[in-house]
Amino acid sequence: MMDYFLLAFLLTVFLSIILNIFFKRFEIPTIIGYIVTGIIVSEAFELKSNENLEHIAEFGIVFLMFTIGLEFSLRHLMSMKKEVFVNGGLQVFIGGLFLAVLAYYILNQDDYNSLIIGLALALSSTAIVLKILNDTRQISQPYGRKSLGILLFQDIAVIPILIMVDVFSSNQSSVAELVIRTLFMASVLIVLLYLIGKYIINWLFYKVIQTKSNEIFIATVFFLVVGSGTLAHGFGFSFSLGAFLAGMMMAETEYKHQIEADLIPFRDILLGLFFISIGMQINIDVIVSNIFIILMLVLSIMLIKAIVIFGILRTYQSTRVSFKTAVTLSQVGEFALAVFGMMSSRGMLEPQVAQVLIAVSVISMFATPFILKNLNFFADLIEKDVANQADGTIKPQSLRDHIVVFGYASLGQEVVYRIKERGLVYIVIESDISLVELGRERGENVFLGSAFSKTTFDNACVKTAAAVIVTVTNEQKLELITRNITNYDANIQTIIRVSEDEKKELFADLGNNFHLVSQEKALGRLLVHEALQCKIDKNLGKSVI
Template identity: 50%
Template sequence: MDNLLTIILSATAIATFLNILLKRFNIPTIIGYIFTGFAIAYLFELGRNNDSLTHVAEFGIVFLMFTIGLEFSIKHLMAMKKDVFFYGLLQVCLVGGVIALSAEFLFGIEKKSAIIIGYALALSSTAIVLKIFNDRGMIHTVYGRKALGILLFQDIAVIPILLMINIFSNQESSLSTLLLQTFYSVVIILGLMFLIAKYVLNRFLSLVVWADTEEIFIAAVLLFVVGASFLAHMLGFSYSLGAFLAGMMMSESQYKHQIEADLVPFRDLLLGLFFITVGMQIDFNLIAQNYGMILFSLALMMVFKTLVVFGILFFSVGGRVALKTGLALCQGGEFTLAILALASSSHLISPTVSQILIVTVVISMVMTPFILKNMKKIVDAMSQEPNNGDFMIHSSGIKDHIIVCGYGKLGQEIVYRLKKMNVNYLVLEHDINLVKLGQSRGEPVYFGNAAEKTILKNAFVENAKAVIIAINNEKKLILLCEILKSFNAPIKIVAKASDYDEKKLLKSLHVKHIVNEGREAAKALLKVAMEEDEALLSDK
């Protein structure tokens, strides 16, 4: 027990300080976690091929797959269908197919292993690319949209790749038998998920929300995620597939945004554990013996992936946009690491090949922030095409709207007046009864705790004209103002102060638009009283 606590404390300390250091160089936390795992394995002489580490790694991916499923929108995909299903399919098939053939015929790798390696290396890092694109405002450029579409297809492609690992690792049955069993299992799991989503999920979550206990709500969501993962595993699929389906079930729920906000810390923590376990599996001696092959594989993978994306996009969007998209997607990704780890544990890939490929992918991920930061310089040096294809694409999200936090009596009055003024608005409310009341009136009232950054992002707070806080709880009011102030964009906050102390607190947070409840009520009462007096005098 003491040794376990020592390992946990050491891992936490190393990860914290290392990520603070790496953040100065814009290197993502994923890399810090991987180096932490490597350091822990070296310091405490932990075994690399450990079954318990594999289970922890897959459990981290379970929550990543769940959040992807939670954000999975058929409407969104159809709006970007060409970017997703045409360019994304071409990229995965071309890169995966060519690498698989090269691995089999040039390096003598067995066919099944070559297929897994090829399609694993076709994937890019959704976590790194989209985070940097969002932070730098690049997501709304043409190349940002193309990269997003291809990444979405790559996320979907993870499912059949994981299914291939299941089929290839089962040596006891013929391929036709496995496919037939897989078909039956797919029908069973999709049928059960459909029935649960239609008849059980919303009713169960309504009861949980009615209990008004946050930890029970989180526990209920975890129950569905882990339960769906376990069901998928019992039917012969990976835990990750079950989590993905659970996310899709909950994506249609009115509690979607609150679920996402509550589970982000779990996802990030468990993903941190996953990448630590990846780092723990790196063998330094093996790297020293194969550094030439690692560097060769790195250069070949990054150049080839860039050229494939450049080739499929060149004729539709021009050289500059195609090259920028290719550079953005040239690295391996977190799912590449997960697939390689799972394939290695299933004995589809030898430990040596797995180590070489994992290190190659890790180095490519370390290089990505530097490539994206200097993308314009790289493209300017390589392309003579005029810079006319990098224009911004407007976000599909709403803008210039009013966000009302709270749908109590005051919130309802504000909404009534906004409707009369024909102002675009939406409401965030944490009381499910008030949410149902607003929705029964046909008003855009959404369930979620407004004092959570993810919820506010989903409400496009940075594009809003103003945020009106109609909450009576002082602690929630102050917390919400603090969170709103943490956004980079200047957000107009309109808040109600009950007394002088509350007004003082709001001013200390630099809230400029404060309505004094007592003063405004006094003005209104006196105004009505004086109007009545004047009316009486005029009658006389």
């Protein structure tokens, strides 16, 4: 038996590799390759996704939510409170009610079941949407931020939905008890994780770093992520919510970027396993026998969700941003599969109804990468004229002998100020939408783009630029950007600020076209300049007297 499962595992990995190599030739996302792999494996080996596999696969979402949490500190989350609590709350409740009516009349479910099914169908796919937004670097665009905010609330909403399954299947608790218990447990969990983050995590990482062992560092991160997820699960919440809160705690530490770099390979492998398990849940026979009702439900559900989200956002957002967000979140998510599985195990759903709902969810998830790949094309049909203003993304320029600045944080803003003083032509590339918006408000030539994208380099006319100035201060990102510039064109004149240690260890092998400005020497010149300015001002004051 063990040999059989080992053979199935090896063939599954091999099949996923071959399919994704083939699909990549047609620019089909790896997500599709994993789902198709799961379908083929389940049919060929007569294997279905079991509880143990689903638990392992769920860690893909856990680590995805953790890495997202690393990018969103508590202060950042509170700055998104409208996107999370207002937009997300309205989307789940309004969309859930409309979809509950659909379940009541189309699937012939009773009131309680229809409500739970409607709320579950209102949830979107955190795993697919965030992976695609991260891979395409769209997470920092306006519609990406709106999508993320709604997804965060949906992840929180999973908690009361699962508790509702408990309540309505056992009839031992009232709705009032459900709300009170959820709020109490949420408050205790947040306070506990806050205290751990404030008084333990920095001290623990400090001790771990002193060991100079990368294995111990990674093991510590794994322990904190899984431990936070387990703590959240113990309070009745999802593992992924706990992981997200853990990420937010670690976002406040100086080890944030090292943690992210070490975990990304593990996250992506586990996410692949998750999507394979999704494909294994599809029953081809049920889909064939109910194909018309399934397709009707898929179209109806995605249309209802898109209309609700568009209506909510359009009250204060542009048509383009509202449309892109609505389409991005129109699919049914993986957490709905957990809800349907729980309802089925409690006898609340008939097996065939459960399979129809699972098929609807998976098909909508399957279609999402193809839809998002052509999202800009569909958005242009709705509102083309304001695309540049809405997204702020870098478009093809026609510049020569200009200066390209990567980064618009405090150092980048100072560099731009000095460039403008001398009347030079410049263009700034920044990946943080809030900094792009700040630059736009000041009338600066700041555009949203990635320093790791060839398209960004092309659009900014880097090859014809007089020089490139990199103002990024993070060591890891600085090294990646410099390597990317070298790979793009080894002759680009590039100026970067480094410390003396970095100059010797990381950038010593760069070509003569890289001009390394030592931050110690630059600071020394600045201090002397300020001292001389004080002397001049003092002497001027005496001469005036």
